[in-house]
Amino acid sequence: MFILLLIFICQYLYINYIFNKENPNIVKMTYSCKLKDEKTQSSATIYRTNKKAKRVIIFLSGGYQLGLDFYISKLMYDLDTEYESFMSKYELICYEKTDKTSFIIYDDIHNYILELDKEINKIEELILFGFSAGGVVASHIMSRCKDLSCKKKIITYDTPWQVHDNVDYFKNNMIYRFDILFFWKVFDVYSNHYNYEEIKQHLTNKKWNNGSDELTEIIKKVHNCSHEDFYAMTGFNFDQTNDTEVYNIYSKNDPFVIRELSHKFIEKNKEKIKFKNNNIEKNVSGHCSDMAFSTSYLSSVIPAILTSIKD
Secondary structure (H helix, E strand, O other), X not given: OHHXXXXXXXXXXXXXXXXXXXXXXXXXXXXXXXXXXXXXOEEEEEEEOOOOOOXXXXXXXXXXXXXXXXXXXXXXXXXXXHOHHHHOOEEEEEEEEOXXXXXXXXXXXXXXXXXXXXXXXXXXXXXXXXXXXXXXXXXXXXXXXXXXXXXXXXXXXXXXXXXXXXXXXXXXXXXXXXXHHHHHHHHHHHHOOOOHXXXXXXXXXXXXXXXXXXXXXXXXXXXXXXXXXXXXXXEOOOOOOOOOEEEEEEEEEOOOOOHHHHHHHXXXXXXXXXXXXXXXXXXXXXXXXXXXXXXXXXHHHXXXXXXXXXX
């Protein structure tokens, strides 16, 4: 496990500090909206190629907040440079909002998609591309898009289909406690949350070795939800249209995702899967980072994007 972690660190450092290239076609803009259940208007940062194409790919990062993370920057750059002809038909978009947890941002992005649908006069194809926990986020957003008449596709990349189960797994380890790292990620997000003044009383439990149990308690208190609601919020949403396509791309050797847990979660809910579900396992190491040293990883990404496209 520690060797896999070392490989991930090397990949991460390379993409961020050596590769460090930005897609020159990306335009940064601000998107503002006010949802029905919110008191004030909020804003998000949108990174998009602004081609006005009717086929749309929205990239969603992992962690506990949405941002233009290193793997998204690398993928958007590689897609536009290596497959310029194919990508000319696609609008590439990254949705970033760092002051709101990604597990309650579903309605925000659904609202953005509806406005985008009006802007480009009907989306023809909608692809939600989620990295790590972002794949679960993608499933909840797509479930809200059932009324859109466009072709729908979810692509997950190194995604645990049940995030809580995956994080909870690490709490019994003696040394490799990924759940402690995730606790501090969650704590940091809520410490900078848009409604911090309303939730700060739930952030008093702050010990260096807090892990899965403590982060679960914080999340449930902040959102005033039952364990059942919390579990549904952190798991893949199976409520999809029958013609929605799902492609799961994942590394065989992932230091953070316990793939067996995802398989068990899928098996437990197999009767709910009415959509086309495809697994693409790669014999590589890393977590949303195997794209570090080449573009060979695109051999799995491109077919997932272009499947069923005839023109």
